[in-house]
Amino acid sequence: MSQEIIGGSFRAAVAVTVLSMAMGWTLTMPAWADEAGAKNLFKAMSDYVSGQKTISFKYNSNVEIVTPDLQKLTFASSGAAIVNRPDKIRVTRTGGFADVELTYDGKSLGLYGKNLNAFTKIAMTGSLDEVIDTLRFDFGLEAPAADLLSSNPNETMMSNVTDTKDLGSGVIGGVECDHLAFRTLDTDWQIWITQGDKPRPCRFTITSKTLALAPEYTIEVTEWKDGSDVASDDFNLKTAADAKEVKVEELQGLDEIPNLSGKGDGQ
Incomplete structure (x- = not known):
């Protein structure tokens, strides 16, 4: 849950490329499958995920930042999510410095910083899309895989795409997936989608092209159920008996990125 605009295979590819150049080899990149096919695979995933009334999953995420002195840092978190369309969600996230729970039951939005022993509740109604926008634009927070959980991921994510590639198959957690890559003016993003009649996301990576050293955000989805x-879940916010209710602006320290005051601000 962070300024979610914000791996190893990339590093391996770089290493192979550098080694090959040093030895005078020329790497021939494969011909990509047609763009229409890649777009169809993504739309099939979008239709499947948005068509599920109830979804639950666990996830691991990594968010990178780049400090003013060009040090790239990665912060890791894990959590779980449960969604009941059109207007209910519960999300948890635990990192090295924050333990956060978010709930929305169609009537109120709750945020609970377990590490702070403080919470807030905000009366509101609306769809999950509206909740995602409220978190993003009003509070600067992101639900994990927020755009993939929207009512129409294809419309949300493909509108600014300028380049599309089908990179063939890859294996995530022992599951064979279609590996797709897309480009926009500001970002490059990749997604791995399970093959078969239940195409759901296994991994999503977005790379910023506007910041130094191109920081990335990656989320890997596990234990998917629909x-x-x-x-079942009542989507009510449950807190410790001694937790303090505060105003939302007082509830600091919920982000995936820690306060690096005194160490330089991250990009």
Whole structure:
């Protein structure tokens, strides 16, 4: 949950390229599959995910920042999410410095900083899309895989795409996935989608092209469930008995990125 605009395979590719150049080899890149095919695969995923009334999953995320002295730092978090369309969600995230829970039951939005032992509740109504926008634009927070959980990921994510590639298959957590890559003016992003009749996201990476050293955000999805396999939830915010209720502007320290005061601000 961060300024979510904000791996190893990339580093390996760089290493191979550098080694090959040093030895005088020429690497021939494969011919990419047609763009229409890649767009169709992404739309199939979009239609499948948005068509599920209930979804739950666990996730691991990494967000990179670049300090003013060009040091790249990565912060890792894990959590879980449960969604009941059109207007209910519960998300947890635990990192090295924050333990956060977000709930929305169609009537109020709750934020609980367990590490702070403080919470806030905001009366509101509306769809999950409206909640995602409120978090993003009013509070500078992001639900994990927020755009992928929207009512129409294809419309949300493909509107500014300028280049599309189908990179073939890849394996995430032992599951064979279609590997797709897309470009916009400001970002490059990749997604791995399970093959078969239930195309859901396994990994999503977005890379900023406007910041030094191109920091990335990556989320890997595990233990995906949908439909009747999803456990029931009342989506009410549950806090410790001694937790303090505060105004939302007082609830600091919920972001994936720590306060680096005294160490230079991150980009």
